[in-house]
Structure formats: C-alpha cells, structure tokens
Amino acid sequence: MKQKKIFLILSAVWLLLFPVLTLKGEGKLSGLMFADYYYVLKNHDAAVKDNNGFWFRRIYFTYDGVLTEKIAMRFRLEMNSPGDFKTSTTLIPFVKDAYLSTRIGKQTLMLGLIATPLYDNLDDYWGYRAMEKTPIDLFKFGNSREFGMGLKGALAAKGKLTYTVVAGNGAGLKSETDHGKAIYGRLNFQPSPALFFELYADYTNLGGGSSVNIMQAFAGVKGQWGRCGINYGVRNAKQADVSSDMKFVSVFGVVRLSPKMELIARYDRLLDPNPNGGKIDYIPMASNAKANVVLAGLGWSVNENVRIIPNIKYVFYDAPETGDKPQADFYTYLTLYFKF
Numbered sequence: 001m002k003q004k005k006i007f008l009i010l011s012a013v014w015l016l017l018f019p020v021l022t023l024k025g026e027g028k029l030s031g032l033m034f035a036d037y038y039y040v041l042k043n044h045d046a047a048v049k050d051n052n053g054f055w056f057r058r059i060y061f062t063y064d065g066v067l068t069e070k071i072a073m074r075f076r077l078e079m080n081s082p083g084d085f086k087t088s089t090t091l092i093p094f095v096k097d098a099y100l101s102t103r104i105g106k107q108t109l110m111l112g113l114i115a116t117p118l119y120d121n122l123d124d125y126w127g128y129r130a131m132e133k134t135p136i137d138l139f140k141f142g143n144s145r146e147f148g149m150g151l152k153g154a155l156a157a158k159g160k161l162t163y164t165v166v167a168g169n170g171a172g173l174k175s176e177t178d179h180g181k182a183i184y185g186r187l188n189f190q191p192s193p194a195l196f197f198e199l200y201a202d203y204t205n206l207g208g209g210s211s212v213n214i215m216q217a218f219a220g221v222k223g224q225w226g227r228c229g230i231n232y233g234v235r236n237a238k239q240a241d242v243s244s245d246m247k248f249v250s251v252f253g254v255v256r257l258s259p260k261m262e263l264i265a266r267y268d269r270l271l272d273p274n275p276n277g278g279k280i281d282y283i284p285m286a287s288n289a290k291a292n293v294v295l296a297g298l299g300w301s302v303n304e305n306v307r308i309i310p311n312i313k314y315v316f317y318d319a320p321e322t323g324d325k326p327q328a329d330f331y332t333y334l335t336l337y338f339k340f
C-alpha cells in the first residue's frame with residue numbers, strides 16, 4: 001500500500017511538471033542519490049553490532065522553474081532509508097523545498113519552505129556530504145529548512161562579502177505549533193580564491209520561556225593541492241531557568257592525489273554530551289558522554305556525475321560523569337554518489 005502511495009505521489013508530480021517542461025521549454029529537473037553498503041564492526045549498542053546492508057541515505061528529486069522574467073521557483077522531494085537500525089519501511093518522500101524567489105537589484109528574496117544558512121555553504125566547501133554531514137548538522141544542532149522568508153546577496157564589490165538572513169516559524173519542516181519565531185543570519189568573507197571565512201548565528205523563541213541560540217565560525221584554505229578547514233560551533237538551549245550548552249570543534253583535510261582521486265580525513269570533537277546522540281541517523285551515538293568522531297576515506301570521481309567513496313567512521317567516547325564508558329563505534333562504508 002505504501003509503495004502504491006509513493007508511486008501515485010511521484011506520478012502526480014510528474015503530471016504537474018510535464019506540461020511546463022514540454023510546452024514552455026523552461027525549467028530543469030535534477031536529482032542526486034547517496035547509497036551505501038555498510039557494516040558495523042563495533043558499537044556501544046550491542047543490538048547494532050554486526051548490522052550490515054544496503055540503504056539510501058538521501059534521494060533528491062528537484063524541479064527548478066522560471067515563472068516570469070523576475071520570479072523563479074523550486075520544488076524538491078527527499079526520500080531516505082531509516083537510519084536507526086530498528087525501523088523497516090519503504091522510502092517515503094516528503095517536501096524539502098517549496099519556494100518562490102525573485103531578484104531585487106543584487107539581492108535575492110525567497111518566500112516559502114527554504115534553506116536556512118546553517119550549513120549549505122559548508123556542505124559545498126567540505127565537498128563530501130555523500131560521505132557524512134558537516135558537524136553542526138551531524139550533531140543535530142539546528143534546522144536545515146524553515147518556512148518563512150529570506151534575503152541574500154553581496155555587501156561589497158566583487159562579491160567578497162556576502163550575507164544571508166532568514167526569518168520564519170522556527171519549526172523546520174514541520175508546522176508551527178507555538179507563538180515563537182526564529183531569525184537566522186550569516187556572513188561570508190572570501191578575500192581571495194584561497195581563503196574562505198564564515199560567521200553564523202541564529203535565535204529561536206520556542207515559547208513558554210524556552211529558546212535556542214546557535215553560533216558557528218569556520219575558516220578554510222584551498223589550492224591545487226586540495227583544501228582544509230576548521231569549524232567551531234555552540235548551541236545554547238534555555239528552558240525556563242535552566243540553561244545547557246553543547247559545543248564542538250572540527251578539522252578536516254581533503255588532499256588531491258590525482259585528477260580523479262582525493263584523500264579525505266576529518267576529526268570532530270563534541271565537547272559536551274549530546275542528549276540527542278541516539279537519534280543521529282546512520283551512526284547513532286551514546287548520549288551520556290563526550291564523543292570523538294574520526295572519518296577517513298578515498299574519493300574516486302568516475303566522472304563529474306558519479307563518485308565512489310570507500311570510507312570508515314570511528315567514534316570513541318570520554319568517560320561519562322556517571323556510569324560506564326561507552327564502547328567505541330566502528331563503521332565501514334562503500335558509498336556511491338551520483339547526480340543527474
């Protein structure tokens with residue numbers, strides 16, 4: 001029954017888009033997929049150890065269209081295999097993006113279900129989202145999407161200093177259920193092709209005296225040899241009179257071995273226990289201890305649309321304040337990335 005529903009949804013989307021594509025000759029269909037074969041060699045959860053199999057961690061199906069000379073649109077569906085090692089279900093699509101955009105001088109105004117500026121630029125700079133999320137996304141600090149409005153553009157000549165501001169419900173992909181709202185802001189500075197800097201901050205009023213504030217800083221260097229970066233983030237959550245922080249620091253390097261091969265390495269240090277650690281998709285972590293995440297792999301570009309990434313992910317923990325130290329987690333992956 002679920003497969004039939006998915007087929008009907010995709011068929012309806014295609015029927016809506018087909019006349020636009022054929023009659024106007026405008027718009028673009030695109031997509032991407034991350035697929036893995038994984039094997040869990042070690043895990044702090046004995047029920048997860050030795051799990052292995054195939055899954056899709058991400059499927060995008062995107063339509064970008066031009067409605068008028070000044071107004072464009074994007075509609076995107078996303079599907080994922082469950083990543084909790086417990087749920088068995090079919091791939092169920094949901095709406096990831098649905099917005100209109102227009103140019104106002106050198107600025108772009110967006111309205112609808114849009115991306116927050118939390119990590120899209122850093123995803124691009126890291127370059128291996130198919131292998132793993134950026135740290136602030138991996139550790140579930142905040143929302144990647146927001147229902148609201150956004151404005152972005154350049155603040156200086158030649159686009160060396162750019163900004164993004166988004167205001168919305170603060171509920172991510174879900175519907176609004178409280179009186180609070182959220183504001184997100186980002187500054188990017190690229191003084192030369194080799195250097196890139198980012199400062200980010202947001203504030204979400206959850207209502208009832210509760211709020212969340214996230215701040216992030218990033219610095220990167222790149223050249224013909226590859227690229228590297230350092231990232232720091234902090235999340236402060238307040239509920240009534242109780243405040244809690246969660247912080248991380250991360251460093252990565254991508255070294256070009258040949259025109260089609262890169263060596264990838266990253267280390268993330270979570271400086272506080274993550275209460276949502278067990279909810280992290282595909283590599284759930286212990287929630288009672290500080291975590292250290294080591295990523296390593298090889299990126300082989302078959303062509304511009306296909307990449308194969310054998311990689312490992314190793315998570316080891318500090319001793320918690322109470323209880324036993326969690327056993328380390330060790331995953332091996334063969335990741336396939338392709339786009340169209």
